[in-house]
Amino acid sequence: MIAEAGLAALWLATAFAIAQLLLGAAAARAGDPGAMLPGVRKIALVQALFALAAFLILIWLFVTSDMSVLLVAENSHSQKPMLYKVAGAWGNHEGSMLLWVTVLAVAGAGVALFERRLVAETLAATLAAQGAIAIGFYAFLAFASNPFARLNPAPADGQGLNPLLQDPGLAFHPPTLYLGYVGLSVAFSFAVAALLMRDVGPAFAKAMRPWVLAAWIFLTIGITAGSYWAYYELGWGGWWFWDPVENASLMPWLAATALLHSVNVLATRDGLRAWTLMLAVVAFSMSMVGTFLVRSGILVSVHAFAVDPTRGSFLLALLGLYIGGALALFGARVGTVTQGATFQLVSREAALVLNNLLLSVILGIVLIGTLYPLVAQAMGVQLSIGAPFFEKTAVPIALFLIAGTAAGPLLRWRRDSAQALLGRLTIPVAITGVAFALFFAMSGFTSPIAVLALALALGLAAASIAPLWKRTLRRTPLPIYGMVVAHLGIAVSLAGMAADTLFKQERLAAVAIGDNLTVGPFKVTLAEVRPTIGPNWSAMEARLQVQRGTGQPFELLPQQRFFANPPTNTSEAAIATLWDGQVYTVLGTADASGRWQLRLWWKPFATLIWAGGGLIALGGLLSLLGRVLRARRDARAQEEWA
Amino acid sequence: MKKLLIWLPLALFLLVFALVVNGLIEPSDRIVRSAMVGKPLPALHLPPMLADRPGIDTKTWPKGKPRLLNVFASWCIPCVAEAPQLMKLKAAGVQIDAIAVRDTNPDVLAFLARNGDPYARIGDDRAMRAQLSLGSSGVPETFVIDSRGVIVDQHVGDIREEDVPKLLAALEKAK
Numbered sequence: 001m002i003a004e005a006g007l008a009a010l011w012l013a014t015a016f017a018i019a020q021l022l023l024g025a026a027a028a029r030a031g032d033p034g035a036m037l038p039g040v041r042k043i044a045l046v047q048a049l050f051a052l053a054a055f056l057i058l059i060w061l062f063v064t065s066d067m068s069v070l071l072v073a074e075n076s077h078s079q080k081p082m083l084y085k086v087a088g089a090w091g092n093h094e095g096s097m098l099l100w101v102t103v104l105a106v107a108g109a110g111v112a113l114f115e116r117r118l119v120a121e122t123l124a125a126t127l128a129a130q131g132a133i134a135i136g137f138y139a140f141l142a143f144a145s146n147p148f149a150r151l152n153p154a155p156a157d158g159q160g161l162n163p164l165l166q167d168p169g170l171a172f173h174p175p176t177l178y179l180g181y182v183g184l185s186v187a188f189s190f191a192v193a194a195l196l197m198r199d200v201g202p203a204f205a206k207a208m209r210p211w212v213l214a215a216w217i218f219l220t221i222g223i224t225a226g227s228y229w230a231y232y233e234l235g236w237g238g239w240w241f242w243d244p245v246e247n248a249s250l251m252p253w254l255a256a257t258a259l260l261h262s263v264n265v266l267a268t269r270d271g272l273r274a275w276t277l278m279l280a281v282v283a284f285s286m287s288m289v290g291t292f293l294v295r296s297g298i299l300v301s302v303h304a305f306a307v308d309p310t311r312g313s314f315l316l317a318l319l320g321l322y323i324g325g326a327l328a329l330f331g332a333r334v335g336t337v338t339q340g341a342t343f344q345l346v347s348r349e350a351a352l353v354l355n356n357l358l359l360s361v362i363l364g365i366v367l368i369g370t371l372y373p374l375v376a377q378a379m380g381v382q383l384s385i386g387a388p389f390f391e392k393t394a395v396p397i398a399l400f401l402i403a404g405t406a407a408g409p410l411l412r413w414r415r416d417s418a419q420a421l422l423g424r425l426t427i428p429v430a431i432t433g434v435a436f437a438l439f440f441a442m443s444g445f446t447s448p449i450a451v452l453a454l455a456l457a458l459g460l461a462a463a464s465i466a467p468l469w470k471r472t473l474r475r476t477p478l479p480i481y482g483m484v485v486a487h488l489g490i491a492v493s494l495a496g497m498a499a500d501t502l503f504k505q506e507r508l509a510a511v512a513i514g515d516n517l518t519v520g521p522f523k524v525t526l527a528e529v530r531p532t533i534g535p536n537w538s539a540m541e542a543r544l545q546v547q548r549g550t551g552q553p554f555e556l557l558p559q560q561r562f563f564a565n566p567p568t569n570t571s572e573a574a575i576a577t578l579w580d581g582q583v584y585t586v587l588g589t590a591d592a593s594g595r596w597q598l599r600l601w602w603k604p605f606a607t608l609i610w611a612g613g614g615l616i617a618l619g620g621l622l623s624l625l626g627r628v629l630r631a632r633r634d635a636r637a638q639e640e641w642a
Numbered sequence: 643m644k645k646l647l648i649w650l651p652l653a654l655f656l657l658v659f660a661l662v663v664n665g666l667i668e669p670s671d672r673i674v675r676s677a678m679v680g681k682p683l684p685a686l687h688l689p690p691m692l693a694d695r696p697g698i699d700t701k702t703w704p705k706g707k708p709r710l711l712n713v714f715a716s717w718c719i720p721c722v723a724e725a726p727q728l729m730k731l732k733a734a735g736v737q738i739d740a741i742a743v744r745d746t747n748p749d750v751l752a753f754l755a756r757n758g759d760p761y762a763r764i765g766d767d768r769a770m771r772a773q774l775s776l777g778s779s780g781v782p783e784t785f786v787i788d789s790r791g792v793i794v795d796q797h798v799g800d801i802r803e804e805d806v807p808k809l810l811a812a813l814e815k816a817k
Contacts, residue, residue, distance in 0.1 A: 323655055331648050
């Protein structure tokens with residue numbers, strides 16, 4: 001019964017999405033849109049409540065281990081710990097798509113509830129567009145991947161969840177990432193509405209900005225958390241693999257980052273109108289392309305749960321409809337968007353255009369690298385594209401972008417002089433130069449790119465704080481702090497990546513109990529290997545004694561886990577986080593003579609990679625807070641006037 | 643010019659769309675073909691796995707007659723499945739050499755005692771280096787080496803009954 005209730009909720013949500021589209025469109029064309037708008041707002045809210053209900057019901061089915069539901073039987077097991085029963089609801093294709101549409105509906109409801117600044121017609125059209133997107137994805141769930149399908153007869157127990165996913169990371173990574181991915185739908189709907197209503201200007205940009213920021217913050221957290229999850233769970237010691245699915249999350253982030261900067265130009269200076277609309281369309285399009293790439297199984301990846309051509313074709317049809325439709329609308333209407341304010345070659349605007357262009361180029365490279373296997377296949381060649389391609393192409397451009405990030409905030413709007421800019425950049429440039437010479441010599445004149453990255457990171461760190469120079473700190477607006485913190489986060493993260501590339505040390509050896517290994521400044525002793533058990537796994541656990549020089553020794557306990565349902569081995573890395581880096585240990589299998597494979601890394605300052613990601617998100621949060629508080633203050637001031 | 647630029651995103655999207663449709667209609671096969679096919683054998687220096695016969699060394703590779711090079715392991719189930727077909731090929735007069743991947747002497751002896759012994763030489767590839775340099779992505783795989791020591795064909799996965807004539811034809815062509 002409960003599963004049927006979930007399906008019913010889904011159908012009701014669909015019905016309300018249709019109503020949202022029709023009424024929203026009617027309101028947008030009506031003479032007095034303000035009269036119909038409250039109704040459309042309520043419909044969007046109800047649609048989200050039904051979607052949320054369906055999603056909660058699915059979680060309930062997983063929690064109660066209702067094996068008569070096909071999805072639960074295929075992906076859950078009664079012995080699984082509670083956390084993974086709950087999170088298991090989205091650790092599969094159908095459940096994750098349901099989460100996707102739920103976030104879509106909730107984002108729409110958020111706009112309906114909180115958006116007060118947008119012109120009534122544009123808001124009605126935005127909600128209509130949001131409803132239109134939802135309809136397609138509800139249809140996808142109903143016709144191609146019903147999460148509530150029954151299984152008759154019900155099996156005694158389920159097949160269990162992929163052990164790689166049985167990690168607290170599963171509880172947080174997909175929902176945050178989806179909030180970011182799908183949150184960008186709001187920007188998409190805004191852009192579509194703006195094109196339809198021919199309403200593009202600073203007011204529109206100011207209304208759109210917080211929504212883009214919010215989605216971008218979640219996306220940043222999602223990517224950072226996902227990177228750290230892969231880092232410790234997969235046991236390969238790497239933090240980014242250029243896997244198609246990682247690329248799928250990076251592409252919307254790149255587009256959203258560009259959008260975040262261009263929307264500022266539109267809001268502050270009324271420039272870059274068409275370009276901002278384009279980016280808003282592209283950002284969510286990249287989210288949909290990412291969803292398609294992952295969910296259709298067209299590209300092989302660890303994230304692809306199932307390969308099903310029907311689903312692929314269905315998603316592809318939706319993609320064609322929404323992206324193609326929005327781009328066609330852009331082509332047809334953008335000509336009527338009048339050109340905004342112009343600016344000089346050396347100015348804040350120009351720096352932001354450069355930022356946008358470089359981000360777009362990186363986006364293009366990642367897109368080409370991700371899709372090229374499909375191109376090659378069309379020409380009858382099988383190949384895969386890995387890290388070397390992206391490192392040779394995207395990384396140098398990213399370093400250009402970093403240099404621009406240092407300079408941009410130190411430029412004035414509209415017009416500035418190159419000489420003045422150089423003056424303001426003296427200290428960062430000096431730091432970069434000295435650091436480059438120093439580290440290049442230290443690293444034995446190898447890997448100039450990584451050394452340059454590290455030097456640029458230090459320069460950017462100095463330059464990112466510079467906008468606070470000579471300001472009254474207490475009266476500096478929050479968004480400025482947001483920018484400073486986010487740019488500093490980029491410097492911190494980049495420093496971590498470069499340090500990891502330059503200074504990490506690795507040892508792989510087969511050792512007997514009692515043997516010693518050294519990695520970097522550490523002496524690692526394999527004290528013992530003992531069996532241990534957890535809630536639904538058993539493991540061989542190594543007790544490693546780790547000591548730096550004559551310092552206090554500490555223990556690390558990497559495991560080789562065996563899960564019974566489904567039968568799978570995973571290796572659980574043990575990581576010690578120290579102030580200056582991480583010791584990363586992985587236990588392999590034993591050989592015939594009783595020696596154990598041990599894989600050890602010393603990764604100096606690797607932690608900075610994710611700390612930087614956190615700072616970037618924090619910067620976004622500060623900026624968002626500043627914008628929202630400012631909007632409230634303005635609204636209150638307006639009321640007092642009236 | 644500006645008009646064209648406005649429609650460029652849609653054009654690019656349609657191009658990608660067409661590609662993806664093509665990708666969906668003709669799903670790629672998931673078999674990884676070696677890039678070494680058509681090239682001479684890479685430099686291999688594998689010590690003998692068993693005391694009674696030599697290992698694999700490119701320098702002393704017997705030329706003049708095409709041979710098979712079988713990548714296998716005693717711990718690999720499909721290798722057991724293809725053993726009868728290898729014996730059939732041997733009975734047809736084919737010379738078969740082998741690379742044993744991540745294996746030990748007693749395990750290989752036991753494997754050959756149980757499943758038959760078609761091999762003229764067996765190289766010990768404990769570290770999987772030779773396997774990688776051949777461009778082989780798993781076990782079992784079988785390479786057809788022509789009379790000049792050039793890799794002319796690769797069979798991925800176990801050799802089934804119906805693959806035997808194909809391999810014999812490939813060997814005939816490689817003379």
